Amino acid sequence: MNYTATGIVNKTNDGRSYVLNNNLRFSISKKRISANSSALWIYGKQNESRTNNDIIAALDFNIYERRQPARFYTWGLASYESSFSLKINARVQTGLGIGYNIVDRPNVVFIVSDGILYEHSDLYQTPEGIDNDYETARNSFRIKFRWVIKNRVTIDGSDFLQHALNDRKDYIVKSNTNVSVKLLRWLSFTTSLVYNKISLTNRENLLLNYGLTIEKYF
Incomplete structure (x- = not known):
């Protein structure tokens, strides 16, 4: 279980x-299967005007092949998002795909994955002629990495590029990179850089956060 609280005033x-x-995350990992759930809430104001009220909830799982080391795996995803900054009333994504562990060591992990997502979105605003409430299928390509330095410093992140299958101009970019320095066994100082862009609403946000992370292993 992992809880991170960051912010700036x-x-x-x-x-x-x-x-x-x-940001609250809960993960379970076994030899052949792992499951992850997360809930993220970002809220911000500037001179009494709201800039952020963004909620993201996601559940994903990985099923690994029997042989060891397990290079290929199958993944599944379900997520919900509502974002004031990106002008999303509600967006639901579900999908399946495959992934490959290019590097899988105790201190270094580098993974690429690809799959198909079904999406239903209700947007605040879109260019003229595009329905605000729409459905589409997307190709979802992801890069995921993790690097642990002397059990003290951890660098990890994931980057997504999701193109609509029927329109290459309709795409979503998500990037999340974290640097964590362990202060105590259960407490770390964390810096994170988050970037999101949605082409349909022509909106993007960039957040640089720093704060504390509490981790508990069972």
């Missing part, structure tokens, strides 16, 4: 702003 004579980021 800025107050001057000319105004004030703040962004708070809360």
